[in-house]
Amino acid sequence: MIVTSHNGHTKSYLKPRFRVDIVDERCIRCGCCVEQCSFDSMYFDTQYQRIGSTDENCVACHRCVVFCPTQAITIHQMSIEYKHNDHWRPDVIEDITRQSETGGVLITGMGSDKPWTCYWDKLCLNASQVTNPSIDPLREPMELRTFLGRKPDRLEIDPRTMEMKTTMGPQVRIETPIMFSAMSYGAVSLNVHEALARAASLAGTLYNTGEGGLHPKLFKYGPHTIVQVASGRFGVHPAYLDVGRIVEIKIGQGAKPGIGGHLPGEKVSATVATTRMIPQGTDALSPAPQHDIYSIEDLSQLIHALKEATNYTKPISVKIAAVHNSAAIASGIARAGADMIAIDGIRGSTGAAPKSIRDNVGIPIEMALASVDARLRAEGIRNQVSLVVAGGFRTSADVVKAIALGADAVYIGTAALISIGCTVCQACYTGRCAWGITTTDDKLTKRQNPEIAAERMANLLHSWSHEIKEMLGAMGINSIESLRGNRLHLRGVGLTRAEADILGVRLAGE
Amino acid sequence: MDAAGLHYKELNARLRNAVAAGAQRIELVNVHGQRYIGTDLDSTVDIHIHGTPGNDLGAFMDGPRITVHAHAQDGCGNTMNQGEIVIHGHAGDILGLSARGGRIFVRDSVGYRTGIHMKQYQDARPVVVVGGTAQDFLGEYMAGGVLVLLGLTLGAGETHRSRFIGTGMHGGVIYLRGSVEDHQLGKEVGVAKMGAEDTALLSELVGQYVAYFGGDADAILSGPFTKLVPLYLRPYGNLYAPTHRGAQGVVRRIGRG
Numbered sequence: 001m002i003v004t005s006h007n008g009h010t011k012s013y014l015k016p017r018f019r020v021d022i023v024d025e026r027c028i029r030c031g032c033c034v035e036q037c038s039f040d041s042m043y044f045d046t047q048y049q050r051i052g053s054t055d056e057n058c059v060a061c062h063r064c065v066v067f068c069p070t071q072a073i074t075i076h077q078m079s080i081e082y083k084h085n086d087h088w089r090p091d092v093i094e095d096i097t098r099q100s101e102t103g104g105v106l107i108t109g110m111g112s113d114k115p116w117t118c119y120w121d122k123l124c125l126n127a128s129q130v131t132n133p134s135i136d137p138l139r140e141p142m143e144l145r146t147f148l149g150r151k152p153d154r155l156e157i158d159p160r161t162m163e164m165k166t167t168m169g170p171q172v173r174i175e176t177p178i179m180f181s182a183m184s185y186g187a188v189s190l191n192v193h194e195a196l197a198r199a200a201s202l203a204g205t206l207y208n209t210g211e212g213g214l215h216p217k218l219f220k221y222g223p224h225t226i227v228q229v230a231s232g233r234f235g236v237h238p239a240y241l242d243v244g245r246i247v248e249i250k251i252g253q254g255a256k257p258g259i260g261g262h263l264p265g266e267k268v269s270a271t272v273a274t275t276r277m278i279p280q281g282t283d284a285l286s287p288a289p290q291h292d293i294y295s296i297e298d299l300s301q302l303i304h305a306l307k308e309a310t311n312y313t314k315p316i317s318v319k320i321a322a323v324h325n326s327a328a329i330a331s332g333i334a335r336a337g338a339d340m341i342a343i344d345g346i347r348g349s350t351g352a353a354p355k356s357i358r359d360n361v362g363i364p365i366e367m368a369l370a371s372v373d374a375r376l377r378a379e380g381i382r383n384q385v386s387l388v389v390a391g392g393f394r395t396s397a398d399v400v401k402a403i404a405l406g407a408d409a410v411y412i413g414t415a416a417l418i419s420i421g422c423t424v425c426q427a428c429y430t431g432r433c434a435w436g437i438t439t440t441d442d443k444l445t446k447r448q449n450p451e452i453a454a455e456r457m458a459n460l461l462h463s464w465s466h467e468i469k470e471m472l473g474a475m476g477i478n479s480i481e482s483l484r485g486n487r488l489h490l491r492g493v494g495l496t497r498a499e500a501d502i503l504g505v506r507l508a509g510e
Numbered sequence: 511m512d513a514a515g516l517h518y519k520e521l522n523a524r525l526r527n528a529v530a531a532g533a534q535r536i537e538l539v540n541v542h543g544q545r546y547i548g549t550d551l552d553s554t555v556d557i558h559i560h561g562t563p564g565n566d567l568g569a570f571m572d573g574p575r576i577t578v579h580a581h582a583q584d585g586c587g588n589t590m591n592q593g594e595i596v597i598h599g600h601a602g603d604i605l606g607l608s609a610r611g612g613r614i615f616v617r618d619s620v621g622y623r624t625g626i627h628m629k630q631y632q633d634a635r636p637v638v639v640v641g642g643t644a645q646d647f648l649g650e651y652m653a654g655g656v657l658v659l660l661g662l663t664l665g666a667g668e669t670h671r672s673r674f675i676g677t678g679m680h681g682g683v684i685y686l687r688g689s690v691e692d693h694q695l696g697k698e699v700g701v702a703k704m705g706a707e708d709t710a711l712l713s714e715l716v717g718q719y720v721a722y723f724g725g726d727a728d729a730i731l732s733g734p735f736t737k738l739v740p741l742y743l744r745p746y747g748n749l750y751a752p753t754h755r756g757a758q759g760v761v762r763r764i765g766r767g
Contacts, residue, residue: 095753104751232627233608237591238552238572265744277610277631278653282680283744285651291626292566292585292604301545301565305588308522308546309570355753430752 013097018060019076020053026072027051033064033073038434038444039427061425063434095355106355109428109438111255111347111392111414114359118347119366119499120398124508126489128476135478137469143479144465146409148172148246148386149315150339169339170315172245174409175204176465177480178399180457181344181390181413182228182250182319184212186263186272186284187351187428188417189445191453192437195420197221198454203461208411209235211250211261211286213275219243226317229306231260232286234276238309246340247306248317249299251290254348254391257321257362260287262352267431269440300336307337315339315386321361322346322368322391327375334376334385342411343368345391349414351438352429365391366405370503373406373485382406382485396467405503406485419460420453513561514540522546529555529574543583548576548593565602568595571612584621587614590636596722603645609636609655616640617723619663623647628682630654639715641723648672649738650696653681658715660730661688675699676738684738685712687730700741708737 020041033042033051041057042064044050058075065073082090095106128134135142149171156165180200185193187210194217196207201224208226213235218225227244229236241247252258263272263284273280293299303316317340318333320326330341345365350358369389376382389402390411399410414424421435428438436447468480477483491508492500500507511528513521521544528536529551541547541561548557552572559567559578568576569588581599590609597614603621606614611634619642626647628636636655642663649657661670670690677696684699685708695701713731720727 098751098753102751105749106753107750108753233589233610233629236570236589236608237610238550238570241570262746273631277634278629279631279681281743282653283746285653285678285680285746287627287651287678291623291650292588292607301585304518305546305549305566305569305585308518308549311526311550354750426753 012101014056014094014101015080016055016058016078017094018058019055019078020058020064021074021076022051022053023072023074024050026070028070028072030069032067032069036063036067036434038063038432038439038441039430059425059427060423061427061434062423063421066421107352107429108355108358108426109350109352109430110424110426111349112359113426116346116364118392119364119495119503120394120401122492122494123401123503123505124491124493125397125400125404125471125475126491127474132476134476135473137466137473140473140478142469142472143481144176144468146174146177146480148174148340148388148408150385151383153383170313172206172315173204174206176461176468177403177407177409178203178393178461178464179205179226179388179409179411180207180416181349181411182208182210182226182248182253183413183417184210184228184234184261184263184351185215185275186212186267186440188437189433189439189448190215190217190271191445191448191450192417192420194218194450195448195453195457196416197224198450199416199457199461200224202454202458203465205461206245208248209244212263212272212284213277214240214243215271215275228319229302230286231288231290232276232284234278234284234286237277241306241310244314246315246317247310248319248340248342249290249302249306249338250319251293251299252288252319252321252323252344253350254321254344254346254362254365255350255358256353257323257357258288259354259357260285260289262286264352264429264431267440269442272440296332296336299333303337317342317388319344321348322363322365323361324363326363326368327371330372330385331375331379331381334381338385340386340388341372342388342390343372344411345369345389347392348390349392350428365389365402367502369402369407370405374504377406377485396464397471399464400468400471400483401490403480403483404486404490405505408484415460416457419456420448511536511538512540513538513542513544516544518544518546518564522549525551525557529553548574554593568593571595581618582616587612587638590614592634598723600642601640605640606636606638606655609638610634611636613637613718614639615719615722616642618642620644623650625652625655625657625684626650628652628655628657630682637715639719641719643670644672646673647675647677649676649679649682649684649699650674651678651680652676652684652740653679655682656711656715657682657684658712659684659686660716660719661686662725662730664688670694676740679738679740680743681740683708686736686738687733689734689736695738698741699738702737702739704735704737708735 045052150169200207211230222243226246230250318338319342322345346362386408389407433439436444490505535556539560543564545564548568557576566585572591575594577596582597582601584602587606590612593612595614597616600618601620605624608627622645639658676699
């Protein structure tokens with residue numbers, strides 16, 4: 001629905017968000033910015049022989065800024081002065097304007113930009129002092145290796161041979177407790193998917209296909225792949241299940257709990273169609289409910305169907321969004337036979353989601369993680385599942401704090417994309433990503449070289465891993481296993497007593 | 511193979527071993543609700559089931575032909591890739607969920623959400639033929655493939671009672687023998703005219719149905735048939751208002767340099 005005036009012309013009341021400033025003396029008219037801008041903001045003005053910009057098209061992706069050889073471009077927030085109002089903020093006014101012009105659901109990309117309390121920033125880590133020494137990871141071995149999968153209630157060892165008598169379920173070894181979140185091919189480009197796969201194998205960890213299937217070209221990275229089974233079952237076939245190392249059933253996602261995925265037809269290119277096994281140009285709809293799952297018993301049925309389909313060789317993970325009753329839900333999932341539970345918090349990212357859902361539904365991952373871990377421990381079933389958490393991990397310190405709150409490993413998504421140029425401009429859903437990340441356009445896709453991108457991502461994991469070792473060493477711990485759920489190494493600052501209780505941490509000074 | 515008292519895990523392990531040993535035809539007797547039969551088999555083995563198989567019969571199946579000499583339960587052919595399932599009786603809910611290939615023939619009627627999210631790709635085109643009728647949400651979110659409802663169990667003057675047929679459907683085709691009222695159809699579905707290709711396809715499928723279950727193919731084919739197709743390739747194309755100006759009808763000015 002477009003509002004049309006009596007003479008048939010439309011006039012938008014929306015103001016530009018950004019202003020692109022081009023310093024004319026610096027500009028050499030090379031046209032690089034015009035070429036780089038995939039949002040049609042930059043243009044060459046043939047009449048005056050200079051570069052101009054259509055500011056209302058700019059999303060502040062900074063591609064032009066980075067690529068301008070003479071640093072002639074700067075981008076500023078457009079300063080439009082409304083009468084100050086803490087309730088009717090400019091973004092609220094803009095959203096209402098946009099909706100009244102289109103009649104549509106506001107759709108956006110990336111994680112929520114609302115000022116949710118970040119509990120990672122309110123937790124401090126412990127350090128060794130006089131009585132117990134810290135450990136220097138440069139000289140001492142430091143263990144970050146993690147095994148994902150169901151662990152037995154107890155281990156039986158044959159005393160004569162010292163061999164283990166207990167049969168273990170399938171275990172997956174990762175060399176660092178950081179994995180790449182589910183990002184489907186279709187949401188991100190094939191080159192980015194390949195980069196994630198390569199980076200995961202370089203770093204000895206795993207990446208996750210998301211719900212978009214797996215391109216045959218990437219089958220060789222199977223040992224480093226978590227394959228997802230979602231409601232649309234896109235690209236899910238026996239070879240796909242066989243090639244992955246872990247099979248993940250996607251129930252929910254932090255950015256859009258309770259709603260499904262929708263890859264618009266524009267992004268369903270020929271190769272996306274091949275990977276998802278659907279006709280080119282159709283919308284790829286994966287509704288929120290999996291229609292064979294209406295209860296924990298039904299979930300259990302799908303878990304066991306996948307175990308049968310893969311002959312009990314792979315752990316089965318269930319991914320949910322962090323919501324009000326995560327702890328009870330997680331308990332049900334563990335009892336339903338899952339080997340791993342992935343929980344994605346409200347700051348979790350997305351290629352496209354209704355803004356109203358992304359910014360208002362779900363809870364922070366810190367709270368969900370703490371309550372799930374506590375509940376599973378209280379019920380004596382924590383060992384039955386590995387806990388993987390996701391949703392806005394920014395630094396190695398966030399990862400360490402998550403492990404101290406009970407996680408086995410974390411998923412990172414946005415951070416991995418930032419490592420290859422993403423500026424979190426939140427226009428992923430347009431498919432016009434100027435950095436060649438969230439696009440299926442052939443020309444834009446070529447902006448990411450899978451080898452270079454993989455190296456950048458692997459570098460990120462390498463640096464975070466070393467920082468984690470330093471933090472462990474500072475705490476006098478030489479194995480990540482010893483930190484897991486070890487809340488005594490955390491102290492809260494600026495938390496209410498109730499928040500501290502839910503997180504299971506003491507306040508600083510206690 | 512006697513399935514009496516066997517847990518599905520054991521039963522499937524034995525099936526896997528038998529197929530690995532080169533079995534071409536397997537008779538399963540005393541089946542009592544074991545789930546996932548035929549899952550993880552990728553040969554063309556012929557499996558006959560005597561008794562009632564449990565849920566998710568042939569889930570993710572890739573090649574075998576399963577004949578059930580009784581009723582089947584829910585989730586039959588879930589995400590099936592290839593092969594054939596023939597049921598001499600009724601089947602439960604979500605038959606053929608997300609199936610991408612293969613064929614399912616049901617002699618009698620089926621439950622809710624039959625053919626939901628069925629899809630097709632290149633040569634893989636799943637087919638579901640139901641002799642009787644179906645419950646609500648037939649072909650929901652259907653993205654490809656062929657669903658046929660023959661209505662043979664309906665009495666004189668009785669019509670299909672399924673509601674919300676083809677809700678969210680954006681691909682594939684549904685053929686109903688008999689007619690349905692407009693209010694029974696999802697809003698994304700329309701009635702299309704039958705063509706020569708439709709008649710040829712139906713003739714082949716009904717021929718196969720009759721070969722399995724008996725009956726008079728000519729009488730069945732005399733119809734009348736209703737053909738249902740999606741009205742839109744992209745039913746939800748206009749649902750969204752982007753949050754960035756740049757995404758919503760890019761403003762172009764002056765030619766590029």
